[in-house]
Amino acid sequence: MLEHFFQPKSIAVIGAAREEHKIGHDILKNIIGYGFSGKIYPINPKADSVLGLKAYPSVNAVAGGIDLAVIVVPADLTFQVIDECARKGIDSAVIITAGFKESGSEGAARERELLERVHRYNIRTIGPNCFGVINTHHRLNTTFSHGHPPAGNIAFFSQSGAVCTAILDWALTEHIGFSKFISTGNNMDINEVDLLKALEDDPETRVILGYIEGIKDGRAFMETAFRVTKKKPVILIKAGSSVAGARAVSSHTGSLAGSENAVNAAFRQSGVLRANSLQELFVFAEAFSLREIPQGPSVALFTNAGGPGILASDVVERSNLKMASFSKETIDGLRRCLPPIASIYNPVDTIADTGPERYRTALELVLKDDNVHSVITMLAPIALIDERDIARVVGELAGKYKRKTVVASFLGGLTMKPAVDVLAGYGIPNYRFPENAVRAVDMMYRQRQWTEKVREEPEVFKGDRGAVSAVFSRARERGHLTLAEGDAREVVAAYGFRLPKSVLAAARSSAVEAAEEIGYPVVLKVASPDILHKSDIRGVRLGLEGPDEVGRAFESVVEGVRRRVPGVHIDGVFVQEMVQGGREVILGVSHDAQFGHLIMFGLGGIYVEMLKDVSFRVAPLTKSDAWEMVKEIRSYPLLKGARGEGALDVDAVVEGIQRISQLVVDFPEILELDINPLVVLPHGSGVVAIDARATIAPG
Numbered sequence: 001m002l003e004h005f006f007q008p009k010s011i012a013v014i015g016a017a018r019e020e021h022k023i024g025h026d027i028l029k030n031i032i033g034y035g036f037s038g039k040i041y042p043i044n045p046k047a048d049s050v051l052g053l054k055a056y057p058s059v060n061a062v063a064g065g066i067d068l069a070v071i072v073v074p075a076d077l078t079f080q081v082i083d084e085c086a087r088k089g090i091d092s093a094v095i096i097t098a099g100f101k102e103s104g105s106e107g108a109a110r111e112r113e114l115l116e117r118v119h120r121y122n123i124r125t126i127g128p129n130c131f132g133v134i135n136t137h138h139r140l141n142t143t144f145s146h147g148h149p150p151a152g153n154i155a156f157f158s159q160s161g162a163v164c165t166a167i168l169d170w171a172l173t174e175h176i177g178f179s180k181f182i183s184t185g186n187n188m189d190i191n192e193v194d195l196l197k198a199l200e201d202d203p204e205t206r207v208i209l210g211y212i213e214g215i216k217d218g219r220a221f222m223e224t225a226f227r228v229t230k231k232k233p234v235i236l237i238k239a240g241s242s243v244a245g246a247r248a249v250s251s252h253t254g255s256l257a258g259s260e261n262a263v264n265a266a267f268r269q270s271g272v273l274r275a276n277s278l279q280e281l282f283v284f285a286e287a288f289s290l291r292e293i294p295q296g297p298s299v300a301l302f303t304n305a306g307g308p309g310i311l312a313s314d315v316v317e318r319s320n321l322k323m324a325s326f327s328k329e330t331i332d333g334l335r336r337c338l339p340p341i342a343s344i345y346n347p348v349d350t351i352a353d354t355g356p357e358r359y360r361t362a363l364e365l366v367l368k369d370d371n372v373h374s375v376i377t378m379l380a381p382i383a384l385i386d387e388r389d390i391a392r393v394v395g396e397l398a399g400k401y402k403r404k405t406v407v408a409s410f411l412g413g414l415t416m417k418p419a420v421d422v423l424a425g426y427g428i429p430n431y432r433f434p435e436n437a438v439r440a441v442d443m444m445y446r447q448r449q450w451t452e453k454v455r456e457e458p459e460v461f462k463g464d465r466g467a468v469s470a471v472f473s474r475a476r477e478r479g480h481l482t483l484a485e486g487d488a489r490e491v492v493a494a495y496g497f498r499l500p501k502s503v504l505a506a507a508r509s510s511a512v513e514a515a516e517e518i519g520y521p522v523v524l525k526v527a528s529p530d531i532l533h534k535s536d537i538r539g540v541r542l543g544l545e546g547p548d549e550v551g552r553a554f555e556s557v558v559e560g561v562r563r564r565v566p567g568v569h570i571d572g573v574f575v576q577e578m579v580q581g582g583r584e585v586i587l588g589v590s591h592d593a594q595f596g597h598l599i600m601f602g603l604g605g606i607y608v609e610m611l612k613d614v615s616f617r618v619a620p621l622t623k624s625d626a627w628e629m630v631k632e633i634r635s636y637p638l639l640k641g642a643r644g645e646g647a648l649d650v651d652a653v654v655e656g657i658q659r660i661s662q663l664v665v666d667f668p669e670i671l672e673l674d675i676n677p678l679v680v681l682p683h684g685s686g687v688v689a690i691d692a693r694a695t696i697a698p699g
């Protein structure tokens, strides 16, 4: 796939300028200078030769075939050039030229025209407005970089050219090796999904990194990423936010969702590891590039000083990892080989004057222990020892115990440099700060968890589709895309949610009659298609205990609402069973422009409004997705039953989440939906949807 971009046998540089430091010239220079072994054709109608190579006025003047065109002519010449490429039968082009979508409406129109042409000609393109492509294993560099990155096993793609140049420069100083390096520019034709597919089975790529600003097709992205991440880690940094939030939102879920949560959910469900900064991207990349991922969560911290060990264990505490508990044999061994003031439990502190031999004996005991899956070796600089000797010990033992993930955190700068170089020679990543070492191992363990996660299909729940369709048609006929409360409740009831007993009463006397029938206490709620937030306008009364209270409440609700919302249409008042006991949660749906329906779960009341303690997943959801959503919120212990309170029916919540997922799969026209509150009753008693609201798309 995309073979001509990565392994072309012949390249034309179209716009190979004669003058040094013009971009087309520098690209040609890089192609030649890096030692590309195929044919190189400079294309320039004004030149006979460029950089010692015969130049051609156009690709059609070249006798042989051309696998890849690198286009570096001004924007207004690109149409003519792409037409010529088509005539020549070229099927792959990297377009460096700027002046397209990124530069305003005229550029956007130019890009649409260019895209139309490349589609018509079947020419795959990277760019425009990009920095080029590098394949170190093919000695191919079509960028205008200063210098060539070392070969390695990291593939990197980026929508930002500036990020590309910065990363390249950094890679050169840090000796980070790349397999492929791709600047995708405006992503006009080839985008992140094509690249994931191209890198999926690339034997030279062990880890895929990417910087992305937007995702064109969220569904295609998730599907591809899901497959690729099972084979190799994909670590992405996602900058910027989408325009998804532009539509006015009227639900809690809608206002909380946002593109950030959608991206996080989508990445999580497709196994993509997210880095939050460029620095983090490379912290993770280095570890994945050099070491095997841990077999399990247990990490041992091994240090010659207390402070770094404590810092690192704090980070372990907040991660997916856990501190390894050593076997008795290990502890006895450590006690024998280390001085009495050393710490023989995890973190192991060998104390400052530990020389290489003692360090070796102790570290080997830890590595041998079956309870240990990874080891972070920390070293603070000490005048008494040569740190390089310790680095050698770490390198040798890491090689001997290959199943254990070993990363280092030799602290310090200049003094440590020679030791860090020794570590690098053994392929041990070193982190100047112990926190980063833990984060790297944590990410690697997440990858382990992901690769071991069994693929699960969403369960199918049968809903009464006919009933929901009828509600939607009715709403559209009335011109109300935001459903009336009773209608929204009918929808969720059709998908298996129990509702409180509820009767619509148009008059005081019928309200009282209804209350007698339902049984006290009851709740009264104004019924109006014009009102979404009933409590805000005092349209709700709780805990009404007898006919008089109900009668008075009826009058005061109707009159009050009329006064507060002039011209409001009121259908009457809902008289409802008051559900008691249990806890209120919120279950919702919003629609993201990139990824589709997002399901939200959280505890109701202040937990959702003030603390925003909610979790999101992209529909459709599996049962384990639903469980993860529930367990992810900070207030989960309140559902599980904490401090003597009985456990609530979390299974019913998990099923409810899946039922909502089924509902939006069956009815994609749902734009927003809140079940708020959904009352979770004690274990075994289920959930009750007290209130619901929904907005649908026009038919």
Ligand code: COA
Binding pocket: 014, 015, 016, 017, 018, 019, 022, 023, 024, 043, 044, 045, 046, 047, 057, 058, 071, 072, 073, 074, 075, 077, 081, 096, 097, 098, 099, 129, 130, 131, 160, 161, 162, 183
């Ligand atoms: N086919 C091939 N070469 C042609 C040509 C044609 N039809 N028409 C003109 N050329 C030659 C020119 O003669 C010139 O060579 P010369 O200097 O030897 O005369 C060469 O192509 C370049 O054209 P020129 O007009 O000098 O443009 P330029 O080099 O100043 O700029 C770009 C061209 C593509 C670099 C510029 O338009 C651009 O887009 N710059 C920004 C690129 C960028 O930032 N990309 C994103 C990076 S992250």
